[in-house]
Amino acid sequence: MLTITAVIRAKRGHEATMRQALLDVVEHVRANEPSIVGYHVSQDASDPCVFATYERYLDQAAMDRHNNSPAVAKFFDVAKPILDGDVILVSANEIASVGRVVG
Template sequence: METLTAIIRAKPGHEDTVAAELAKVGAFAAEHEPDTIGFFVAQDPDDPCRFTTYERFTDAAARDRHNNGAGSQGFFAAAGHLLDGEVTIVTAREIWPR
């Protein structure tokens, strides 16, 4: 299982829009990306401008299709200008559970 974790910061005052756009990515993945096994979004309760995603894919090719697909690209088109700095991305291979 391939994973991607993203740490995303919204500019102050734009948290709700960024949250809504991230939810759209999750809905798109659930409907159109059968090799995206999970797409989870969390918002830091102490810093509502900070979001974390945890994304699970059948393989690296599925991860790449997701990242280059309409859902992810739509997020950056709609909310990219509302982000505070670069998105931090960590890709990994799950080791537990197997």
């Protein structure tokens, strides 16, 4: 399993715009990318300018399809002018996972 973790900081005052841009990507993934195993977006509880994604892919082809999708291009069109610093990316090979159904 391949993973990407991204830490994204929005400029103060642009939190809602960044949040919506990330949620738009989630909708695209849900509707169009069945080979993504998991796509999680979080907003920091103490600093609403900080967001994180955790993405799980079946293989490199799935990761490439996602990263080259129109949804990701649109996200960066929206996000680039409101980023506060560089996006921190960690691409990795997952070595363990535990999942639970809650609710």
